[in-house]
Amino acid sequence: MLFAVAAAPLAVACTTEPPPPPPPDPLSALAAQARADAALAKTLTAVPAAAEIARARETHATLLQAEVDRERPPLSSTAPPAPTTPPTPPDPLAALRTSLDESVRDASAAVTSLPAYRAGLVGSVAAGCASLREVLA
Amino acid sequence: MNVDAVQTALGTEHAALWTYGMVSAFLGDQAAAVAEGANAHRARRDTTERWLRDHAATPTPPAAAYLPPAPVSDGPSALAALIAVEQDTCAAWRGVLERTDDPALRTSALESLTTAAVRATRWRKIAGSNPASITMPGVASG
Numbered sequence: 001m002l003f004a005v006a007a008a009p010l011a012v013a014c015t016t017e018p019p020p021p022p023p024p025d026p027l028s029a030l031a032a033q034a035r036a037d038a039a040l041a042k043t044l045t046a047v048p049a050a051a052e053i054a055r056a057r058e059t060h061a062t063l064l065q066a067e068v069d070r071e072r073p074p075l076s077s078t079a080p081p082a083p084t085t086p087p088t089p090p091d092p093l094a095a096l097r098t099s100l101d102e103s104v105r106d107a108s109a110a111v112t113s114l115p116a117y118r119a120g121l122v123g124s125v126a127a128g129c130a131s132l133r134e135v136l137a
Numbered sequence: 138m139n140v141d142a143v144q145t146a147l148g149t150e151h152a153a154l155w156t157y158g159m160v161s162a163f164l165g166d167q168a169a170a171v172a173e174g175a176n177a178h179r180a181r182r183d184t185t186e187r188w189l190r191d192h193a194a195t196p197t198p199p200a201a202a203y204l205p206p207a208p209v210s211d212g213p214s215a216l217a218a219l220i221a222v223e224q225d226t227c228a229a230w231r232g233v234l235e236r237t238d239d240p241a242l243r244t245s246a247l248e249s250l251t252t253a254a255v256r257a258t259r260w261r262k263i264a265g266s267n268p269a270s271i272t273m274p275g276v277a278s279g
Binding site: 049052053055056059060063104108111112116117119120123124125126127128130131132134135 | 227230231232234235236237238240243244246247250251253254255257258259262268269270271272273274275276
């Protein structure tokens, strides 16, 4: 029963023989995270440091996306998906702190496994997020 | 070659340690933070020297003195010297990140880069710099 369910989509996939999709670029996720942080920071108009954080995370997103596109040029000229505006969390400032902590963690985790020429870029993004977190401390 | 990059980073650790000692006379109200920064750089210098010896290299000794980018004569100029030396440290450790595939050295270089960026941000906050944060620590324009 379980086997049948699992095998059915596989059979469909085999008949059409699509080329195996390349694994997603790890920098894509980091760029999306940067865009999400920037979008969240923009909602915090009452926090003085929020504008600075939004600008910095937009810069991170641009640099990361440029590296993603350089290595694997996009097939069409479509821009990366616009960040979907998430519902405003009940405590946006706490959410931004948590989000920056996650960004430091994720970028740091990526640094060890990247090729050397990308490790510097992502290392600076990780340290930049730690710097932004310190501004909010 | 990553030994050269690590020697460069060791040089900035020597300079940072020297600078923290030199500014302490002007930052009496920040004595605890100055001591904390000095201790962090001393520990980093020691582990960096150990890494070099383990890789059959002779650690470059410290210079007798270092030249801060601007003369230090009061609190604000002392803060500027600390900010400059922390940013130099960031650049040197980012240089290591770009030149090694050794995961342990990468981890240690990233930690050095991140902690120096956080200290630089703290000093920039105290100095009233705007923005206080550094968008891309270790990059000349960042």
